[in-house]
Amino acid sequence: MDSGNDEALDIIITNVVATFRTRCHLNLRTIALEGINVIYKPEDGKVLMKLRKPKITASIWSSGKIICTGATSEDQAKVGARRLARCLQKLGFKVRFSAFKVVNVLAVCSMPFAIHLIDFTKNNRPIASYEPELHPAVTYRIKHLRATCQIFSTGSLTITAVQENAVKRRTQNCHFRNNVGKNTKNS
Amino acid sequence: CVVLFFTSDRVIDVGSEWRTFSNEKALKDPSRVGDAQNPLLNGGDLTTMISKGTGAASFDEFGNSKYQNRRTMSSSDRAMLNAFKEISTMADRINLPRNIIDRTNNLFKQVYEQKSLKGRANDAIASACLYIACRQEGVPRTFKEICAVSRISKKEIGRCFKLILKALETSVDLITTGDFMSRFCSNLGLPKQVQMAATFIARKAVELDLVPGRSPISVAAAAIYMASQASAEKKTQKEIGDIAGVADVTIRQSYRLIYPRAAELFPPDFKFDTPVDKLPQL
Numbered sequence: 001m002d003s004g005n006d007e008a009l010d011i012i013i014t015n016v017v018a019t020f021r022t023r024c025h026l027n028l029r030t031i032a033l034e035g036i037n038v039i040y041k042p043e044d045g046k047v048l049m050k051l052r053k054p055k056i057t058a059s060i061w062s063s064g065k066i067i068c069t070g071a072t073s074e075d076q077a078k079v080g081a082r083r084l085a086r087c088l089q090k091l092g093f094k095v096r097f098s099a100f101k102v103v104n105v106l107a108v109c110s111m112p113f114a115i116h117l118i119d120f121t122k123n124n125r126p127i128a129s130y131e132p133e134l135h136p137a138v139t140y141r142i143k144h145l146r147a148t149c150q151i152f153s154t155g156s157l158t159i160t161a162v163q164e165n166a167v168k169r170r171t172q173n174c175h176f177r178n179n180v181g182k183n184t185k186n187s
Numbered sequence: 188c189v190v191l192f193f194t195s196d197r198v199i200d201v202g203s204e205w206r207t208f209s210n211e212k213a214l215k216d217p218s219r220v221g222d223a224q225n226p227l228l229n230g231g232d233l234t235t236m237i238s239k240g241t242g243a244a245s246f247d248e249f250g251n252s253k254y255q256n257r258r259t260m261s262s263s264d265r266a267m268l269n270a271f272k273e274i275s276t277m278a279d280r281i282n283l284p285r286n287i288i289d290r291t292n293n294l295f296k297q298v299y300e301q302k303s304l305k306g307r308a309n310d311a312i313a314s315a316c317l318y319i320a321c322r323q324e325g326v327p328r329t330f331k332e333i334c335a336v337s338r339i340s341k342k343e344i345g346r347c348f349k350l351i352l353k354a355l356e357t358s359v360d361l362i363t364t365g366d367f368m369s370r371f372c373s374n375l376g377l378p379k380q381v382q383m384a385a386t387f388i389a390r391k392a393v394e395l396d397l398v399p400g401r402s403p404i405s406v407a408a409a410a411i412y413m414a415s416q417a418s419a420e421k422k423t424q425k426e427i428g429d430i431a432g433v434a435d436v437t438i439r440q441s442y443r444l445i446y447p448r449a450a451e452l453f454p455p456d457f458k459f460d461t462p463v464d465k466l467p468q469l
Contacts, residue, residue, distance in 0.1 A: 114399060116396065116399075117399075117400070118361060118393075121361060122361075125358065126358060129349075129352075129358070130361060131345070131348075131349075132361075132362065132402040132403055132404075133329060133330050133402055133404065134330070134345045136400050136402070153399040153400035154399070154400065
Protein backbone atom coordinates (compact mmCIF):
# COMPACT_ATOMS: atom_id res chain seq x y z
CA MET A 1 0.00 0.00 0.00
CA ASP A 2 1.60 3.26 -1.02
CA SER A 3 1.99 5.23 2.15
CA GLY A 4 3.97 7.82 0.20
CA ASN A 5 0.72 9.49 -0.76
CA ASP A 6 -0.23 10.12 2.84
CA GLU A 7 1.92 13.19 3.14
CA ALA A 8 0.13 14.77 0.23
CA LEU A 9 -3.29 14.24 1.76
CA ASP A 10 -4.47 17.22 3.72
CA ILE A 11 -6.94 16.58 6.41
CA ILE A 12 -8.75 19.77 7.22
CA ILE A 13 -10.58 19.95 10.50
CA THR A 14 -13.69 21.94 9.80
CA ASN A 15 -15.64 21.73 13.02
CA VAL A 16 -14.99 21.05 16.67
CA VAL A 17 -17.91 20.81 19.07
CA ALA A 18 -17.28 21.23 22.78
CA THR A 19 -19.42 21.55 25.88
CA PHE A 20 -18.77 23.12 29.22
CA ARG A 21 -20.63 24.26 32.28
CA THR A 22 -20.73 27.57 34.09
CA ARG A 23 -21.87 26.11 37.36
CA CYS A 24 -24.46 28.80 37.85
CA HIS A 25 -27.89 29.62 36.64
CA LEU A 26 -27.93 32.08 33.75
CA ASN A 27 -30.69 34.54 33.06
CA LEU A 28 -31.25 34.29 29.33
CA ARG A 29 -33.19 37.52 29.10
CA THR A 30 -30.34 39.49 30.58
CA ILE A 31 -27.91 37.92 28.17
CA ALA A 32 -30.26 38.59 25.28
CA LEU A 33 -30.75 42.21 26.20
CA GLU A 34 -27.26 43.19 27.26
CA GLY A 35 -25.01 40.80 25.41
CA ILE A 36 -23.58 41.64 22.03
CA ASN A 37 -23.96 39.35 19.00
CA VAL A 38 -26.69 37.25 20.56
CA ILE A 39 -29.81 35.65 19.19
CA TYR A 40 -32.53 34.78 21.65
CA LYS A 41 -34.63 31.71 20.91
CA PRO A 42 -37.33 31.53 23.59
CA GLU A 43 -39.14 28.61 21.99
CA ASP A 44 -36.01 26.47 22.29
CA GLY A 45 -35.07 28.05 25.59
CA LYS A 46 -31.58 29.08 24.55
CA VAL A 47 -29.45 31.99 23.48
CA LEU A 48 -26.98 31.81 20.60
CA MET A 49 -23.90 33.89 21.04
CA LYS A 50 -21.47 34.28 18.18
CA LEU A 51 -17.88 35.18 18.78
CA ARG A 52 -15.81 36.81 16.07
CA LYS A 53 -12.46 35.43 17.03
CA PRO A 54 -12.20 32.50 17.23
CA LYS A 55 -15.23 32.08 15.02
CA ILE A 56 -17.53 30.21 17.34
CA THR A 57 -21.25 29.89 17.87
CA ALA A 58 -22.36 28.94 21.35
CA SER A 59 -25.78 27.73 22.50
CA ILE A 60 -26.34 28.86 26.05
CA TRP A 61 -28.97 27.33 28.24
CA SER A 62 -30.30 28.76 31.43
CA SER A 63 -29.03 25.80 33.42
CA GLY A 64 -25.51 26.94 32.67
CA LYS A 65 -24.67 24.30 30.11
CA ILE A 66 -23.09 25.66 26.96
CA ILE A 67 -22.30 24.02 23.64
CA CYS A 68 -19.65 25.62 21.42
CA THR A 69 -19.56 24.81 17.74
CA GLY A 70 -17.59 26.08 14.78
CA ALA A 71 -14.05 26.00 16.10
CA THR A 72 -11.29 24.75 13.82
CA SER A 73 -9.16 23.02 16.42
CA GLU A 74 -9.41 21.69 19.92
CA ASP A 75 -7.26 24.48 21.34
CA GLN A 76 -9.31 27.10 19.58
CA ALA A 77 -12.43 25.55 21.03
CA LYS A 78 -10.97 25.89 24.52
CA VAL A 79 -9.90 29.48 23.96
CA GLY A 80 -13.31 30.31 22.55
CA ALA A 81 -15.06 28.68 25.46
CA ARG A 82 -12.99 30.61 27.95
CA ARG A 83 -13.62 33.84 26.10
CA LEU A 84 -17.31 33.12 26.17
CA ALA A 85 -17.21 32.45 29.89
CA ARG A 86 -15.41 35.76 30.36
CA CYS A 87 -18.15 37.48 28.34
CA LEU A 88 -20.79 36.05 30.61
CA GLN A 89 -18.77 37.00 33.65
CA LYS A 90 -18.69 40.61 32.45
CA LEU A 91 -22.46 40.53 32.17
CA GLY A 92 -22.56 39.88 35.87
CA PHE A 93 -22.95 36.13 36.34
CA LYS A 94 -20.75 34.22 38.75
CA VAL A 95 -19.27 31.96 36.14
CA ARG A 96 -17.01 29.06 37.03
CA PHE A 97 -15.48 27.43 34.00
CA SER A 98 -15.82 23.69 34.47
CA ALA A 99 -16.28 20.36 32.72
CA PHE A 100 -14.86 21.39 29.38
CA LYS A 101 -15.12 18.45 27.01
CA VAL A 102 -14.64 18.15 23.28
CA VAL A 103 -17.58 16.19 22.02
CA ASN A 104 -17.07 15.94 18.31
CA VAL A 105 -14.41 16.67 15.73
CA LEU A 106 -15.31 16.81 12.06
CA ALA A 107 -12.69 16.73 9.36
CA VAL A 108 -12.81 16.56 5.61
CA CYS A 109 -10.33 14.98 3.32
CA SER A 110 -10.25 14.47 -0.38
CA MET A 111 -8.83 11.47 -2.13
CA PRO A 112 -7.24 12.17 -5.49
CA PHE A 113 -9.30 9.42 -7.08
CA ALA A 114 -12.96 8.53 -7.44
CA ILE A 115 -14.30 5.61 -5.46
CA HIS A 116 -16.53 2.82 -6.63
CA LEU A 117 -19.01 2.68 -3.78
CA ILE A 118 -20.64 -0.62 -4.64
CA ASP A 119 -17.39 -2.58 -4.86
CA PHE A 120 -16.11 -0.81 -1.76
CA THR A 121 -19.16 -1.85 0.24
CA LYS A 122 -18.92 -5.42 -0.98
CA ASN A 123 -15.32 -5.66 0.14
CA ASN A 124 -15.89 -4.14 3.54
CA ARG A 125 -19.15 -5.84 4.31
CA PRO A 126 -20.11 -5.44 7.95
CA ILE A 127 -18.24 -2.23 8.69
CA ALA A 128 -19.34 -0.23 5.68
CA SER A 129 -22.98 0.48 5.05
CA TYR A 130 -24.41 2.01 1.91
CA GLU A 131 -28.03 2.96 1.37
CA PRO A 132 -28.28 4.99 -1.83
CA GLU A 133 -31.90 5.84 -1.14
CA LEU A 134 -31.10 7.40 2.20
CA HIS A 135 -27.71 9.03 1.74
CA PRO A 136 -25.36 9.10 -1.23
CA ALA A 137 -22.30 8.17 0.82
CA VAL A 138 -20.98 4.97 2.38
CA THR A 139 -20.84 5.17 6.17
CA TYR A 140 -17.78 3.40 7.48
CA ARG A 141 -17.65 3.01 11.23
CA ILE A 142 -14.48 2.03 13.05
CA LYS A 143 -15.49 0.79 16.46
CA HIS A 144 -12.22 0.84 18.32
CA LEU A 145 -11.47 4.41 17.32
CA ARG A 146 -15.09 5.39 17.74
CA ALA A 147 -14.98 7.24 14.45
CA THR A 148 -17.41 7.41 11.57
CA CYS A 149 -16.36 8.11 8.04
CA GLN A 150 -18.60 9.08 5.15
CA ILE A 151 -17.15 8.25 1.78
CA PHE A 152 -18.52 9.85 -1.35
CA SER A 153 -18.12 8.62 -4.87
CA THR A 154 -16.11 11.71 -5.80
CA GLY A 155 -13.43 10.68 -3.32
CA SER A 156 -14.24 13.16 -0.59
CA LEU A 157 -14.37 11.87 2.93
CA THR A 158 -15.83 13.41 6.00
CA ILE A 159 -14.68 11.94 9.27
CA THR A 160 -16.17 12.52 12.68
CA ALA A 161 -14.60 11.32 15.90
CA VAL A 162 -14.17 12.40 19.47
CA GLN A 163 -10.52 13.31 19.35
CA GLU A 164 -8.25 14.99 16.85
CA ASN A 165 -5.66 12.27 16.60
CA ALA A 166 -8.31 9.64 16.16
CA VAL A 167 -9.45 11.60 13.15
CA LYS A 168 -5.96 11.62 11.71
CA ARG A 169 -5.41 7.92 12.25
CA ARG A 170 -8.77 7.28 10.75
CA THR A 171 -7.82 8.93 7.50
CA GLN A 172 -4.69 6.88 7.13
CA ASN A 173 -6.72 3.72 7.66
CA CYS A 174 -9.25 4.78 5.14
CA HIS A 175 -6.64 5.57 2.55
CA PHE A 176 -5.35 2.02 2.61
CA ARG A 177 -8.78 0.60 2.23
CA ASN A 178 -9.67 2.96 -0.54
CA ASN A 179 -6.70 1.85 -2.54
CA VAL A 180 -8.42 -1.45 -2.80
CA GLY A 181 -11.74 -0.02 -3.85
CA LYS A 182 -10.64 2.89 -5.93
CA ASN A 183 -11.71 3.39 -9.45
CA THR A 184 -9.49 5.18 -11.86
CA LYS A 185 -11.27 6.55 -14.85
CA ASN A 186 -8.96 4.93 -17.30
CA SER A 187 -9.50 1.34 -16.20
CA CYS B 188 -60.31 -33.73 24.56
CA VAL B 189 -58.21 -34.22 27.60
CA VAL B 190 -55.06 -36.27 27.22
CA LEU B 191 -54.17 -38.27 30.31
CA PHE B 192 -50.93 -40.07 30.80
CA PHE B 193 -50.92 -43.28 32.79
CA THR B 194 -47.79 -45.14 33.67
CA SER B 195 -49.36 -48.40 32.81
CA ASP B 196 -49.42 -50.66 29.85
CA ARG B 197 -52.57 -49.11 28.59
CA VAL B 198 -52.28 -47.17 25.42
CA ILE B 199 -54.41 -44.08 25.12
CA ASP B 200 -55.82 -43.42 21.74
CA VAL B 201 -55.17 -39.78 21.08
CA GLY B 202 -57.11 -39.70 17.90
CA SER B 203 -60.24 -37.66 17.57
CA GLU B 204 -63.33 -38.57 19.45
CA TRP B 205 -65.58 -38.58 16.45
CA ARG B 206 -65.02 -39.08 12.83
CA THR B 207 -65.13 -36.16 10.43
CA PHE B 208 -65.27 -36.45 6.69
CA SER B 209 -63.87 -33.80 4.43
CA ASN B 210 -66.97 -33.75 2.24
CA GLU B 211 -69.24 -32.72 5.01
CA LYS B 212 -70.02 -29.15 5.79
CA ALA B 213 -66.64 -27.63 6.41
CA LEU B 214 -68.18 -24.85 8.45
CA LYS B 215 -68.37 -26.93 11.55
CA ASP B 216 -65.31 -28.97 12.32
CA PRO B 217 -65.87 -30.48 15.75
CA SER B 218 -62.29 -31.57 16.18
CA ARG B 219 -61.01 -28.01 16.12
CA VAL B 220 -60.64 -26.17 19.36
CA GLY B 221 -59.03 -22.78 19.48
CA ASP B 222 -57.74 -20.59 16.73
CA ALA B 223 -55.43 -21.99 14.10
CA GLN B 224 -53.14 -19.10 13.43
CA ASN B 225 -49.55 -18.71 14.27
CA PRO B 226 -48.79 -20.54 17.47
CA LEU B 227 -45.15 -19.88 16.72
CA LEU B 228 -45.48 -16.15 16.55
CA ASN B 229 -47.90 -15.54 19.35
CA GLY B 230 -46.37 -17.57 22.11
CA GLY B 231 -48.79 -20.43 21.69
CA ASP B 232 -52.02 -19.82 23.50
CA LEU B 233 -54.95 -22.04 22.82
CA THR B 234 -57.40 -19.67 24.35
CA THR B 235 -60.91 -19.23 23.09
CA MET B 236 -63.37 -16.49 23.73
CA ILE B 237 -67.09 -16.17 23.92
CA SER B 238 -68.42 -14.56 20.81
CA LYS B 239 -71.33 -12.20 20.64
CA GLY B 240 -74.57 -14.04 20.23
CA THR B 241 -76.47 -14.10 17.00
CA GLY B 242 -79.95 -14.98 18.08
CA ALA B 243 -82.64 -12.59 19.21
CA ALA B 244 -82.20 -13.59 22.82
CA SER B 245 -78.72 -12.20 23.07
CA PHE B 246 -79.85 -8.59 22.85
CA ASP B 247 -81.61 -6.81 25.68
CA GLU B 248 -84.43 -4.35 25.27
CA PHE B 249 -82.36 -1.36 24.18
CA GLY B 250 -80.59 -3.17 21.45
CA ASN B 251 -77.32 -3.57 23.32
CA SER B 252 -75.93 -7.05 23.43
CA LYS B 253 -76.25 -8.83 26.69
CA TYR B 254 -72.79 -10.32 26.75
CA GLN B 255 -70.40 -7.45 26.14
CA ASN B 256 -67.34 -8.83 27.70
CA ARG B 257 -64.53 -8.87 25.20
CA ARG B 258 -61.57 -8.63 27.48
CA THR B 259 -58.28 -8.94 25.73
CA MET B 260 -57.12 -12.46 25.88
CA SER B 261 -53.39 -12.02 25.36
CA SER B 262 -52.36 -8.74 26.92
CA SER B 263 -48.69 -9.51 26.67
CA ASP B 264 -48.84 -9.90 22.92
CA ARG B 265 -51.51 -7.39 22.19
CA ALA B 266 -49.05 -4.91 20.71
CA MET B 267 -47.54 -7.63 18.60
CA LEU B 268 -50.92 -8.75 17.31
CA ASN B 269 -51.75 -5.16 16.46
CA ALA B 270 -48.49 -4.85 14.59
CA PHE B 271 -49.17 -8.05 12.66
CA LYS B 272 -52.51 -6.68 11.66
CA GLU B 273 -50.88 -3.44 10.54
CA ILE B 274 -48.24 -5.36 8.58
CA SER B 275 -50.93 -7.39 6.91
CA THR B 276 -52.85 -4.26 5.95
CA MET B 277 -49.75 -2.56 4.55
CA ALA B 278 -48.68 -5.62 2.61
CA ASP B 279 -52.15 -6.03 1.25
CA ARG B 280 -52.08 -2.52 -0.20
CA ILE B 281 -49.12 -3.38 -2.39
CA ASN B 282 -50.11 -7.00 -2.95
CA LEU B 283 -47.20 -8.68 -1.27
CA PRO B 284 -47.19 -12.48 -1.14
CA ARG B 285 -47.59 -14.51 2.00
CA ASN B 286 -43.92 -15.39 2.33
CA ILE B 287 -42.89 -11.76 2.65
CA ILE B 288 -45.59 -11.15 5.23
CA ASP B 289 -44.41 -14.15 7.24
CA ARG B 290 -40.84 -12.96 7.08
CA THR B 291 -41.90 -9.50 8.20
CA ASN B 292 -43.79 -10.99 11.12
CA ASN B 293 -40.77 -13.01 12.13
CA LEU B 294 -38.51 -9.99 11.97
CA PHE B 295 -40.94 -7.94 13.99
CA LYS B 296 -41.17 -10.63 16.61
CA GLN B 297 -37.39 -10.81 16.91
CA VAL B 298 -37.07 -7.04 17.21
CA TYR B 299 -39.94 -6.83 19.68
CA GLU B 300 -38.54 -9.51 21.94
CA GLN B 301 -35.14 -7.91 21.94
CA LYS B 302 -36.66 -4.72 23.25
CA SER B 303 -33.74 -2.60 22.05
CA LEU B 304 -36.08 -0.48 19.89
CA LYS B 305 -38.77 -0.33 22.50
CA GLY B 306 -39.27 3.44 22.42
CA ARG B 307 -39.97 3.61 18.69
CA ALA B 308 -43.47 3.55 17.29
CA ASN B 309 -44.54 0.01 16.50
CA ASP B 310 -45.83 1.12 13.12
CA ALA B 311 -42.42 2.49 12.25
CA ILE B 312 -40.73 -0.75 13.23
CA ALA B 313 -43.36 -2.71 11.30
CA SER B 314 -42.78 -0.62 8.17
CA ALA B 315 -39.03 -1.03 8.47
CA CYS B 316 -39.44 -4.80 8.95
CA LEU B 317 -41.57 -4.90 5.82
CA TYR B 318 -38.84 -3.07 3.91
CA ILE B 319 -36.17 -5.47 5.15
CA ALA B 320 -38.31 -8.52 4.38
CA CYS B 321 -38.85 -7.37 0.80
CA ARG B 322 -35.10 -6.84 0.45
CA GLN B 323 -34.24 -10.21 1.91
CA GLU B 324 -36.64 -11.98 -0.40
CA GLY B 325 -34.89 -10.45 -3.38
CA VAL B 326 -37.74 -8.17 -4.40
CA PRO B 327 -36.84 -4.86 -2.81
CA ARG B 328 -39.37 -2.08 -2.56
CA THR B 329 -38.17 1.51 -2.47
CA PHE B 330 -38.56 3.45 0.76
CA LYS B 331 -41.03 5.68 -1.00
CA GLU B 332 -43.22 2.71 -1.90
CA ILE B 333 -43.29 1.57 1.72
CA CYS B 334 -43.97 5.15 2.73
CA ALA B 335 -46.98 5.21 0.47
CA VAL B 336 -48.68 2.40 2.38
CA SER B 337 -47.59 3.47 5.83
CA ARG B 338 -48.32 6.50 7.94
CA ILE B 339 -44.67 6.84 8.95
CA SER B 340 -42.31 9.28 7.26
CA LYS B 341 -39.44 8.05 5.09
CA LYS B 342 -36.94 9.52 7.54
CA GLU B 343 -38.32 7.53 10.43
CA ILE B 344 -38.53 4.32 8.43
CA GLY B 345 -34.92 4.85 7.37
CA ARG B 346 -33.85 5.38 10.98
CA CYS B 347 -35.67 2.28 12.19
CA PHE B 348 -34.22 0.32 9.30
CA LYS B 349 -30.68 1.11 10.37
CA LEU B 350 -31.49 0.41 14.02
CA ILE B 351 -33.07 -2.95 13.22
CA LEU B 352 -30.08 -4.02 11.14
CA LYS B 353 -27.85 -3.16 14.06
CA ALA B 354 -30.11 -4.85 16.60
CA LEU B 355 -30.48 -8.07 14.65
CA GLU B 356 -26.87 -7.90 13.46
CA THR B 357 -27.86 -8.69 9.90
CA SER B 358 -27.08 -6.90 6.72
CA VAL B 359 -28.93 -6.73 3.45
CA ASP B 360 -27.73 -6.89 -0.11
CA LEU B 361 -27.32 -3.71 -2.07
CA ILE B 362 -30.14 -2.75 -4.38
CA THR B 363 -29.48 -2.99 -8.08
CA THR B 364 -31.25 -1.34 -10.95
CA GLY B 365 -32.63 -4.63 -12.22
CA ASP B 366 -34.67 -5.25 -9.09
CA PHE B 367 -37.16 -2.57 -9.98
CA MET B 368 -37.36 -2.90 -13.74
CA SER B 369 -40.16 -5.39 -14.02
CA ARG B 370 -42.34 -3.55 -11.56
CA PHE B 371 -41.85 -0.07 -13.00
CA CYS B 372 -42.17 -1.22 -16.59
CA SER B 373 -45.35 -3.17 -16.05
CA ASN B 374 -46.86 -0.27 -14.13
CA LEU B 375 -46.10 1.93 -17.12
CA GLY B 376 -47.45 -0.64 -19.52
CA LEU B 377 -44.26 -1.04 -21.48
CA PRO B 378 -43.76 -4.17 -23.60
CA LYS B 379 -41.25 -6.84 -22.70
CA GLN B 380 -38.76 -5.68 -25.32
CA VAL B 381 -38.57 -2.21 -23.83
CA GLN B 382 -38.23 -3.63 -20.34
CA MET B 383 -35.35 -5.84 -21.39
CA ALA B 384 -33.70 -2.94 -23.16
CA ALA B 385 -34.07 -0.71 -20.11
CA THR B 386 -32.59 -3.39 -17.86
CA PHE B 387 -29.64 -3.77 -20.21
CA ILE B 388 -29.11 0.00 -20.43
CA ALA B 389 -29.17 0.45 -16.67
CA ARG B 390 -26.80 -2.41 -16.06
CA LYS B 391 -24.39 -1.23 -18.71
CA ALA B 392 -24.50 2.32 -17.37
CA VAL B 393 -23.56 1.13 -13.89
CA GLU B 394 -20.83 -1.14 -15.23
CA LEU B 395 -19.30 1.67 -17.24
CA ASP B 396 -19.65 3.89 -14.17
CA LEU B 397 -21.35 6.66 -16.13
CA VAL B 398 -23.51 7.53 -13.14
CA PRO B 399 -21.32 7.57 -10.03
CA GLY B 400 -23.11 8.41 -6.84
CA ARG B 401 -26.61 8.27 -8.36
CA SER B 402 -29.27 6.20 -6.66
CA PRO B 403 -30.07 2.99 -8.58
CA ILE B 404 -33.70 4.09 -8.73
CA SER B 405 -32.80 7.28 -10.58
CA VAL B 406 -30.57 5.35 -12.97
CA ALA B 407 -33.34 2.82 -13.58
CA ALA B 408 -35.83 5.61 -14.27
CA ALA B 409 -33.46 7.29 -16.73
CA ALA B 410 -32.85 3.96 -18.45
CA ILE B 411 -36.57 3.35 -18.78
CA TYR B 412 -36.95 6.83 -20.23
CA MET B 413 -34.24 6.21 -22.80
CA ALA B 414 -35.60 2.80 -23.75
CA SER B 415 -39.16 4.01 -24.05
CA GLN B 416 -38.16 7.05 -26.10
CA ALA B 417 -36.32 4.79 -28.53
CA SER B 418 -39.29 2.50 -28.93
CA ALA B 419 -42.83 3.04 -30.09
CA GLU B 420 -44.19 3.47 -26.57
CA LYS B 421 -42.83 6.83 -25.53
CA LYS B 422 -43.31 7.81 -21.93
CA THR B 423 -42.72 11.26 -20.52
CA GLN B 424 -40.33 11.95 -17.67
CA LYS B 425 -43.24 12.98 -15.52
CA GLU B 426 -45.01 9.64 -15.94
CA ILE B 427 -41.87 7.68 -15.16
CA GLY B 428 -41.12 9.94 -12.23
CA ASP B 429 -44.60 9.35 -10.88
CA ILE B 430 -44.24 5.58 -10.97
CA ALA B 431 -40.69 5.41 -9.70
CA GLY B 432 -41.09 8.07 -7.05
CA VAL B 433 -38.28 10.10 -8.56
CA ALA B 434 -38.42 13.79 -9.39
CA ASP B 435 -38.35 14.48 -13.12
CA VAL B 436 -35.32 16.75 -12.72
CA THR B 437 -33.51 13.78 -11.23
CA ILE B 438 -34.39 11.69 -14.26
CA ARG B 439 -33.18 14.55 -16.43
CA GLN B 440 -29.85 14.68 -14.58
CA SER B 441 -29.24 10.96 -14.84
CA TYR B 442 -30.37 10.96 -18.46
CA ARG B 443 -27.83 13.68 -19.27
CA LEU B 444 -25.12 11.45 -17.85
CA ILE B 445 -26.02 8.40 -19.92
CA TYR B 446 -27.02 10.23 -23.12
CA PRO B 447 -23.51 10.72 -24.54
CA ARG B 448 -22.92 7.00 -24.76
CA ALA B 449 -26.43 5.98 -25.63
CA ALA B 450 -25.37 3.97 -28.66
CA GLU B 451 -23.31 1.49 -26.63
CA LEU B 452 -25.89 1.18 -23.91
CA PHE B 453 -28.64 -0.34 -26.02
CA PRO B 454 -28.73 -4.12 -26.41
CA PRO B 455 -27.41 -5.30 -29.76
CA ASP B 456 -30.69 -6.79 -30.96
CA PHE B 457 -32.90 -3.84 -30.15
CA LYS B 458 -35.39 -2.65 -32.77
CA PHE B 459 -35.29 1.12 -32.82
CA ASP B 460 -38.44 3.02 -33.52
CA THR B 461 -36.56 6.26 -33.03
CA PRO B 462 -32.88 5.95 -33.88
CA VAL B 463 -30.23 6.79 -31.31
CA ASP B 464 -29.30 10.16 -32.77
CA LYS B 465 -32.93 11.28 -32.70
CA LEU B 466 -33.29 10.60 -28.98
CA PRO B 467 -34.38 13.69 -27.09
CA GLN B 468 -31.55 15.69 -25.62
CA LEU B 469 -32.40 17.49 -22.42
